[in-house]
Amino acid sequence: MSKKSFRQAINEALRQEMRRDPRVIVMGEDVAGGRGGTSGTVDAWGGVLGVTKGLLTEFGEDRVLDTPITEASYIGAAAGAAATGLRPVAELMFVDFVGCCLDQIMNQAAKFRYMFGGKARTPLVIRAMFGAGFNAAAQHSQALYPLFTHIPGLKVVVPSSPYEAKGLLIEAIRDDDPVIFLEHKVMYDDEEEVPDEAYTIPFGEANLTREGDDVTIVAFGRMVKLANEAADRLEQQGISCTVIDPRTTSPLDTDTILDCVGDTGRLVIVDESSPRCNMAADISALVAEHAFDALKGPIRRVVPPHTPVPFASVLENLYLPSVEKIEAAVKAAMGHRVPEIA
Amino acid sequence: MNASITPITMPKFGLAMTEGKLAGWMVRPGTRVKAGDDLADIETSKITNAYESPAAGVLRQVASDGETLPVGALIGVLVENDVSDADIDAFIARFTAEFGQQSLGDGQEAAPAEPTVIDVKGRALRVLDLGHGDATPIVLIHGFGGDLTNWMFNHSALADGRRVIAFDLPGHGGSVKDVGEGDPAFFAGVAIDLLDTLNIGKAHLVAHSLGGAIALALAGQAPGRVASLALIAPAGLGPEINMDFINGFITADRQKTIQPVLAYLVHDKSLIGRKMADDILRYKRLDGAVTALTRIAETCFPDGRQADDLRPVLTRGDIKALVLWGEDDEILPVRQSSGLPPAVTVDILPGVGHMPQMERATDINKTIATFLA
Numbered sequence: 001m002s003k004k005s006f007r008q009a010i011n012e013a014l015r016q017e018m019r020r021d022p023r024v025i026v027m028g029e030d031v032a033g034g035r036g037g038t039s040g041t042v043d044a045w046g047g048v049l050g051v052t053k054g055l056l057t058e059f060g061e062d063r064v065l066d067t068p069i070t071e072a073s074y075i076g077a078a079a080g081a082a083a084t085g086l087r088p089v090a091e092l093m094f095v096d097f098v099g100c101c102l103d104q105i106m107n108q109a110a111k112f113r114y115m116f117g118g119k120a121r122t123p124l125v126i127r128a129m130f131g132a133g134f135n136a137a138a139q140h141s142q143a144l145y146p147l148f149t150h151i152p153g154l155k156v157v158v159p160s161s162p163y164e165a166k167g168l169l170i171e172a173i174r175d176d177d178p179v180i181f182l183e184h185k186v187m188y189d190d191e192e193e194v195p196d197e198a199y200t201i202p203f204g205e206a207n208l209t210r211e212g213d214d215v216t217i218v219a220f221g222r223m224v225k226l227a228n229e230a231a232d233r234l235e236q237q238g239i240s241c242t243v244i245d246p247r248t249t250s251p252l253d254t255d256t257i258l259d260c261v262g263d264t265g266r267l268v269i270v271d272e273s274s275p276r277c278n279m280a281a282d283i284s285a286l287v288a289e290h291a292f293d294a295l296k297g298p299i300r301r302v303v304p305p306h307t308p309v310p311f312a313s314v315l316e317n318l319y320l321p322s323v324e325k326i327e328a329a330v331k332a333a334m335g336h337r338v339p340e341i342a
Numbered sequence: 343m344n345a346s347i348t349p350i351t352m353p354k355f356g357l358a359m360t361e362g363k364l365a366g367w368m369v370r371p372g373t374r375v376k377a378g379d380d381l382a383d384i385e386t387s388k389i390t391n392a393y394e395s396p397a398a399g400v401l402r403q404v405a406s407d408g409e410t411l412p413v414g415a416l417i418g419v420l421v422e423n424d425v426s427d428a429d430i431d432a433f434i435a436r437f438t439a440e441f442g443q444q445s446l447g448d449g450q451e452a453a454p455a456e457p458t459v460i461d462v463k464g465r466a467l468r469v470l471d472l473g474h475g476d477a478t479p480i481v482l483i484h485g486f487g488g489d490l491t492n493w494m495f496n497h498s499a500l501a502d503g504r505r506v507i508a509f510d511l512p513g514h515g516g517s518v519k520d521v522g523e524g525d526p527a528f529f530a531g532v533a534i535d536l537l538d539t540l541n542i543g544k545a546h547l548v549a550h551s552l553g554g555a556i557a558l559a560l561a562g563q564a565p566g567r568v569a570s571l572a573l574i575a576p577a578g579l580g581p582e583i584n585m586d587f588i589n590g591f592i593t594a595d596r597q598k599t600i601q602p603v604l605a606y607l608v609h610d611k612s613l614i615g616r617k618m619a620d621d622i623l624r625y626k627r628l629d630g631a632v633t634a635l636t637r638i639a640e641t642c643f644p645d646g647r648q649a650d651d652l653r654p655v656l657t658r659g660d661i662k663a664l665v666l667w668g669e670d671d672e673i674l675p676v677r678q679s680s681g682l683p684p685a686v687t688v689d690i691l692p693g694v695g696h697m698p699q700m701e702r703a704t705d706i707n708k709t710i711a712t713f714l715a
Contacts, residue, residue: 001516167627195516199627205596211616 004194006187009162010051010127013169014089016198018059021087024173027065027074028091028127032056048093049129049188075101075126079109079178082124087173094140095128095182098147109178110153121176125169131184131222131272132320138308141316143273145220148180149249150277155179155203156250160224162192167201168247174200184222204251208260212240215330216260218283219245219270223321227270230326239334249279257283258291265296266333270321275303300329347425347433348397350381350404350418352411355495355703359386363410364417368392371403375420382417389613389700391495395420404434415441457490457508459516463535468516469509471540473501478569479542480714482508483533485551485577486642487591487635489515489625492550495703500548500710507545509536511553513634515625521634524641526552526578526650530560537567546714550574550699551674552642558652561661570662572710575671575696577642578652580678585646587673592635595626606672609695657683664713666706668694687713 004012018024031052033045046053056064067074071092078090092098098105105126112120132141148156155177159165165183172179209228212235219227224245231241242260246253261267267287271280280301287299302321310316331338352362365383369375380392381401399420405411416437421430457470470490480500484492490508500506510517511529522528533556537545546569549557554576561568577583590603597619604614604622626632642649656663663686667679673696679688689709694701 163624195624195628197516198629199624200629201627202595208597208616 001193001195003191004162004166006159006162006165006183006190007049007051009166009194010169010183011046011053011055012194012196013166013173013198014052014055015058017170017173018055018063020198021173022063023085023087024089025063025065025081025086026052026055026059026089026091027067027078028052029067029069029074029093031091032061032064032066047091049185051127051183051188052091071097071101072104076104076108078124078126079104079112079122082109082122082178083112083120087123087125089125089127089173092126092128094136095130095144096139096142098128098144105148105154105178105180106151110151112153113177114153122178123173123176124178125172125175125181126178127169127181127183129185130182131186132304132309132316133186133222135311135313135316136185137311141309143221143271145180145182145249146273146278146282149252149279149282153178154250155248157181157203157248158221159183159247160207160219160221160245161187162190162194164201164207164245164247166194167199168203170198171200171203175203182221187222187225190225201247203248204253205247206253206256207245207247208256209243209245210241212242212264214239214241214264215266215268215333216242216244216257216264217268217270217326217330218257218279219243219326220249220279221272223270223272226321226323227326229323230330233323233327234330239330241330252282254286254290257286261287261291262294265294266330267295268300268302268326268329268333270302270326270329272304272321275301275306278303297333297335300333302326302329346399346422347430348399348420348422349416349433349437350396350401350420352413352415352417353384353393354413355384355386355391359413359494361410361412362386364405364407365390366407367403367418369401371401374398374400385615389615389618391700391703394704398422402430457510457516460539462532462539465512465520465532465535466518467509467512467532467536469507469536469540470497471505471507472497473503473505475503475505477504477714478544478546479505479507480546480548481533481537481542482506483529483547483549483553483556484508484511484514485553486588486638487514487622488550488553491515491621492697493699496548496699496707496710499703499707502711505542507536507540507542511556513631513638519628519630519634521637524634524637526555526559526642526652527563529556530563533557533560534564534567543567544569546570546572548572548574548710549576551696552577552638554578555642555648555650555652558655559650562652562655565660568661570664570714571656572664572666572713574666574698574706575668575674576665577648577674578650579656579665579682580675581647581651582675582678583643583646583648584673585643588639588643591622592632592639596623607696608701609668609670609693610701613701653682656686659683659685663687664689664710666691666698666709668696668698668701670694671696 043056078088217227269280363385365385376398379395399422403418405417513521547557554573555578587606594600665688
């Protein structure tokens, strides 16, 4: 066991599963890096942010495939390879590029099991970076997990820390259904203790990072960290929070959410994705339908405005949920009068 | 007698502890205490433990219930004889200022000893090797589902003038997950391999629960390697075992299901925290862990009873032995400690469950130190 970054944890999960199972392959734009050019450099990049670095040298070009910049072709190839016996991990680089290959995901991979009468297996993982906070502008900053959550047949994973990322990615690779695995790009250098051995974290089982009496906070991905920071501050002020990290948006651990809301009677949902039809909206509906009597006050959502992600850093900061906004929402849920944070 | 002020600081229970929460004072301000009195409950990430007064004096509290502070921070002072309030205030201010500087200045202080994974005749075992000295070394052997952190309150306390080695049994913690047949004899063989690898001829064995059966098996196989046995709620001395615990431990895969299972371990159920449950879940998620536990349970506890009767090792009478047992043990009943030969010292602890080394760490450490002296 040692401290590992989010990036290292993901790299280690890929490496260990590739060693364990020769059917696991990695493919995507620049995942090997440096091949196909004229420099002669090998393994120069390992993906644009270095997540797959070193895999080419260990596993070779048959299992670490640099693809052309044509998402439609290589995501389609990955879906086909999964249906015919391999276990591909395809990297979509920025999740924002999904528009170029949505049919391969939505109408093909997600539907194979159902359309073929349960006889087809599609052990496909699509990894992609998501999220704002990197000044990467509107086309490289979106948090599109609700888009995938909306599609039956896909499993959707949004890890919140290095430990979570490794266990969830190994689970994703061993899963026989298509899994969308979304990595928040601001988290790659976050570090924590991660076991050296392989381990799995089951899907559909929320993690409670803390338990409190007053307010339940549900948060996804990087927002879990912000929610915990807010809960630390609130504890100093006598407000104790439960923080739920659902880990996967599909399947969603609705039982844990409803249980915790039953205990606290107050709910704040922190969701970095665009506010219409996002996870905050989905969970609000769930709780309003099944735990309305437990609620002591309105559900509060900490979400961005319904706009593209701004490029200017001051505007991007304004756009994103923050510790301060979560803190204010929890206080509002407690019935305190709090000034609105723009 | 001179007037004096003794600082009471956040204790360090175990190597990994960097901060603790003052769960509650057990003594009111202004009360006179003597050395050894319980002063406060300190909650670590693992378990809550009583903090005993290091000296005599009248208590003045500095930290309040519920505060979380770094190890070494001032939580109170003990005052002897006539010290003016102004002097006490000055002492507290000075201590706090110096502590603040220290923690700012020496962020690079000697890193605490960390367990390392070593090769033991082809097997990877996670080992924590502490202490130096000429006295015979101690090897600590944990029980079913445990790991070397089960000794966090004992390890460094016992390592006074001697080497004390804790390790994760195969199938557990950070060690290899292959458990062979999964019986005490297999684990005893691995422990002998560890002694060989560490160049230890003879060791005192301090062992808990299933580790007790392993220590007994080791003493049976290789009596020349065992200086003495200190057995805490050991397996191997009777047929009964709480299979709800064993099966629950194997199958529970989330906080909600594992917490009631872990509650069997201790008398005071509030000792089982989220962090302890989380650490166990993390271990159980490792590839091969659940398979290993299942194998051990099938071999050691077929049909819900202990397969190995290791009493003959103690009745043989050639090994000095101490048996410690919590009166309220819900895993292995305390009655299994009866009927042992008179040469074996048996100490029954009232108000204690299956984890005396954590529930009554200070008492257990003293008893073992006295036994070994």
